[in-house]
Amino acid sequence: MRRPAAFLNLIFSRRSIRRFRPGKIDAEVLKIILEAAQSAPYYYQAFCFILLEKPEIKREINESCGGDFIEKAGASIVVCLDLNRISGLLDRLGIVHVLKADTYPVESVLGVFESGLAVMNLIMAAEVMGYGTLILDCALYECERISEILKLPHGVIPLVIVCIGEKDENPPPRPRWPLESLFHVDGYRMLSDEESERFLENMDKAYSVEGYLKKYAGWAGSYREYLANRALLTREVRRAYESISAFLRRSGFRP
Template sequence: MLKRRVEQSVLGLLASRRSIRKFRKSPISEEILHLIVETGQSAPCYFQAYSVIWLKSEQLIESAFETCGTEAIKQASAVLLVCVDFNKLETFAETVTSEHFLNLDAYPAEVLLSVLEVGLMVENMVIASEALGYGTLLLDCGIYECERFTELLKLPNGVIPLTILLIGEKDENPPPRPRWPLETVLHVDGYRPITSKDAEKYLETAEKLLAREGYLLKYANFKGSYSEYLAERFNANKELRQSYNALSSFIRKHGVKV
């Protein structure tokens, strides 16, 4: 009974959502795009400190592809750069009081809560896209290349690119990707840290699931195991340290005190 209700409701839609990395090139109407962004806006909000920039021109799409190197950018029907927007927030705050928190040296809660609300907004856009029959992909390149996007779009202080959302016609039907078991996510009346055994068990399950799909080879052209892939991904090498230092100082310089 519950299973059928789930399948027939939005829960079924959420359970069958996958990140789509192969799109069939097709146009998207302004009406649909507006509907998706408005649905994003109907998510729970805090200061609505976000902006979505639709990269619509061929030239900007090409620049986004050159910046991120992700092929799906060229096939997507819409390329949206989603930003945390403390520029808008500052103008808004100024209209209310000149002694607002954005003048402080740090406002950690607002930074974190704004990132949370952007996430909720983005997820609403993902769900709206799914409901309308489109597939989606998020790209971390928005934040890693925030300096490049700022320059490209001449973004003012306080507007920090966070992620890129691709929306498009699905050209693949991938299987489920791994998730940690519920007991490592849901804690009742307290908190239980995971053990290295939990981590090993998760890695083993994830390894099998992703290998069945040929995930790493297909999407990252990586021939090793998932643990080898993650070891590279997590590695705090010199290059990563330098790029993180640059990223932190860029974000601070652009008016968001993280």
């Protein structure tokens, strides 16, 4: 079968970029990238994009996130779940609408899902225009602080920050699960112990070729140890997660 090479090559060659050359993203380019994000399939379009412009805001958010990606990138955009705009719109219809209920998670789940589709379009648009991108999860981990800095209203919940900029590195492909571990036909096949072991070994091998864990996470051990450390449910993690969950509930997110 003939594969449409140009777009597939773009998908397969995209990498998360963690070193950007200095320089701002041109406003015209940014507009095209955001319009591409908006062209993704949607449900309620329950998301919004907040461009970080003021140096003091960038600095404050950078401090919450760690690293210097936000200050170094050519543009940094906070992608939020926006139940505020949709709720306001539904209020105008004069009905008791679904966002009035504080129990049902459907809109929150689909809102996050469609935000993800928009982000992917944004990333690929940036890529095709020659820019690199990085998603940062600190928007969610630091949602309360970031909401405070940006003075976000009820219902607007930071999900991720996308940094865009000129690439100053050319990283190799990062490892993934083998397709057969996550592709099923007519049902679901449970993962075998051997598959899990092979996955951990392959991740470790592939990451060590790039020196990925050392370079980006300052981790000298194996991927297995890194994962165990990262996913460990300590008392501090429990406390932080309780606090994030409480903030999300207060903000109108329905888990």
